[in-house]
Amino acid sequence: MHFLLKFASLVLAVSVCHGWLFGDFVGKQKELDEISLWPLPQKFQSSAVAFKLSPARFQIVHAKESSAGPSCSLLENAFRRYFDYMFGELKKHEKSRKKAFDSDLVELKVWITAADPECDGYPSLQTDESYELSVDEPSAVLKAANVWGALRGLETFSQLVYEDDYGVNNINKTVISDFPRFAHRGILLDSSRHFLPLKVILANLEAMAMNKFNVFHWHIVDDPSFPYMSRTFPELSQKGAFHPFTHVYTPSDVKMVIEFARMRGIRVIPEFDTPGHTESWGNGMKDLLTPCYSGSTPSGTFGPVNPILNSSYEFMAQFFKEISTVFPDAYIHLGGDEVDFNCWKSNPDVQKFMEQQGFGTDYSKLESFYIQRLLDIVAATKKGYMVWQEVFDNGVKLKADTQIHVWKARPQYQDEMAQVTAAGFSVLLSTPWYLNRISYGQDWVNIYKADPQNFTGTDAQKKLVIGGEACLWGEYVDATNLTPRLWPRASAVAERLWSDKSVTDVSNAYNRLAQHRCRMVKRGIPAEPLFVGHCRHEYKGL
């Protein structure tokens, strides 16, 4: 009951009502309960009039007017995928020649309006993901400028479909006009602290698409292991991975991840974090790391990348040249967080270099020295870059299009957001969305309540917020527990970054999210429960 009223009022609040049968909602409560859109579209009108979908007759087709056709394999794949999601095991029905009933919805026409549908392109920060969806007899129409908006609309269409008591798929007469609030809506996965098998990454890309996420931030290497197989420097993974064959990503694996993501409108942004977090790099690249000293002799351990050797920059130039061709996205994440100065301080050659450069004992100047040279190297590859907030905090000179990634909890992240945007830089937020940090109970609520524009600043500053990322660092997760730990908690971030700022009602969100997680489970994603209850189709795995 509670849900129905909330939902109806929400619909009224965010849409313009012209003659739709809201009054009929009461008799249709059950069906409306089952319409659990996640994330909630920007503008949404639904009527009590329902159509039936027959797996033997229903089709997803290219509209006559569309600039895309059967040669657009991205869309063809998406049609098949969403048909599977909607009809599941029923899909093997043979096509029926019987005439459709009047109450049937027989097709969804997908109409790409731009001259270039971008079938073979990659999504980008500038991608238009908006779409218009109209469900009416005898056809539904999904209209989008290009394939990227169509992908988002297909997900929404599939979420409108619900099973009635006979197991028949229904969909209500609906009009939706939708677009994302933020352009960058990401998930960070860490494949260094534990190796993540390819199929875990792919399954999570699928779940991302179900939640309209559009960036996979691949924190691919770090101190513990270097699973990225480099063509230029194969020893990096041969000596730096947990195992040189079973625990690496080959060039084909990486290609597959990028293509699988592209088909779902997801950008893949790799992170190669330097000069800290590089312990595993040292195994396969002699002299790259700084030798730490104990008194006047080398201790045998190594610190961050050695910033005083030209060879370090020559290596980085070659390495990032490779990375810039392997990963098609316009951005690379360069890390730059948590540089520990102790090893640099212990090393007499570094001390001498500090003197020569006139840095005194301010090692953040040395860090800046390194980072500025690295940024120049990466800029030469024509890529843009993202960096963790320390790089900004330490006053490194940055290109105007640099994106600053805010992650620290102290001092308040709101202050950092204000400072970064006051300096004119684009910013994205992760601080409240470190999903590796678990606690008992419904922690999705606080995840849901955080808003990246909730800081003191001008409208111009707010516009510099390009979005955020949910981060699942790998200390305590691997293939055994990653997926249920991420979902549906990351879904809370998905709605915050897609839906209107005003969509904040937690009890309404609870009802939709509980159903959305059951939908993910039905589609094979082991998303964990929000609270006591059950799904019609429970998880079939272990």
Next chain:
Amino acid sequence: MHFLLKFASLVLAVSVCHGWLFGDFVGKQKELDEISLWPLPQKFQSSAVAFKLSPARFQIVHAKESSAGPSCSLLENAFRRYFDYMFGELKKHEKSRKKAFDSDLVELKVWITAADPECDGYPSLQTDESYELSVDEPSAVLKAANVWGALRGLETFSQLVYEDDYGVNNINKTVISDFPRFAHRGILLDSSRHFLPLKVILANLEAMAMNKFNVFHWHIVDDPSFPYMSRTFPELSQKGAFHPFTHVYTPSDVKMVIEFARMRGIRVIPEFDTPGHTESWGNGMKDLLTPCYSGSTPSGTFGPVNPILNSSYEFMAQFFKEISTVFPDAYIHLGGDEVDFNCWKSNPDVQKFMEQQGFGTDYSKLESFYIQRLLDIVAATKKGYMVWQEVFDNGVKLKADTQIHVWKARPQYQDEMAQVTAAGFSVLLSTPWYLNRISYGQDWVNIYKADPQNFTGTDAQKKLVIGGEACLWGEYVDATNLTPRLWPRASAVAERLWSDKSVTDVSNAYNRLAQHRCRMVKRGIPAEPLFVGHCRHEYKGL
């Protein structure tokens, strides 16, 4: 390095040294690293002398002197299971006719010494789980009074086997004499707050056997749902389960759980918690629950079991008669926790009854009235009973063999353990082992440090501690996340309850447990990682 030294000193500490080549350990570090017994046996000696095991030649056989033979299907099944665990995919090798090499271990002889091996019996609180294991050329010998000790010894034998760099299975010359510290080592799973599919329960029984747990406490029904299908009262699940067909345990399901557990030396103790936690019972059993009042009229909601009606006790007598035949164990858990008095207080008939009985306004007297009648009913079925601590705290008259289950954190559980044992009752502990309560980081350490005998009391009181249980309540877990949330955190409880009180070194435990969790993963259990790292055989599921 660290691990080697710790391990060697531990071995010295718990075993008597007579001429074993401890000096050779240094050269054998790798192999010893791989010997990761969990839980640690009581007495253990290992030598650097290693034997090889060939899947084409190695056999597990009944010793000539054994009272058990090929007709003992419990052991035959266990032989096959442990052969599979040890050789995995190699098992399909054809038998080799080649003569064994001198360095081979060709067989493990299992020798049951008691006249009755108990092949078709059930384990009980009195079961002797001790065993003696000797690994030497050409045969290893496992000696136990009956099948229950043999099962524990087979698990230990399989844990001694490790792969060398060629993938060949090795085992070191070893002598073990082992027995559990506590007789009751349990896991509570809750199938009411979320339904747990049969295969999830069975997989966790397998994991329990890998950790030498011997009690499955099945919290089968509760407020949210009643999945137990009763023959006597089928409406209880028809109307009280989340779904009458897909979310119930049929009599065959229950039988299968009991048999699967028996084959692994695990008792199944069902909990039917009354008079509170019974909301779901009311759907299928009219007048069982107390109608709550709002002022002078029934509010339409219901409270605990109605303690003033004879029909309630007649129902319980029939119901527990069925339960006592379905579940072979000598004990039933009767719950008795968290009775909310508000509904009873609101009901005028209950008020009148309180007056008649002279209970005044002390509703705990009414609770005791109910529980005492229930205990008499269950005692008539010849079953013993376990109850949550409130039943003791409220001064209910109890049979001498009642087991009190301590779960509350306030006041200190140590005080409760002292009071219960001072009153002469057997007690088991769960307070520090509520594994549903998750937190960030290595929370297994505190789980591991808790000791059920760590309270102020006499030796006689300490002897009344029969063990403990790890509890995984179901608010936030179902098939999607239960198994990785439970393992290896529950393994920490397993060692506390099996191994000697002196086994408390956390860094030694970390090393063994990290390897033990990889062993569980290799055997198909998605046990989550303790911290950064990898397994040789990673989890293959999602």
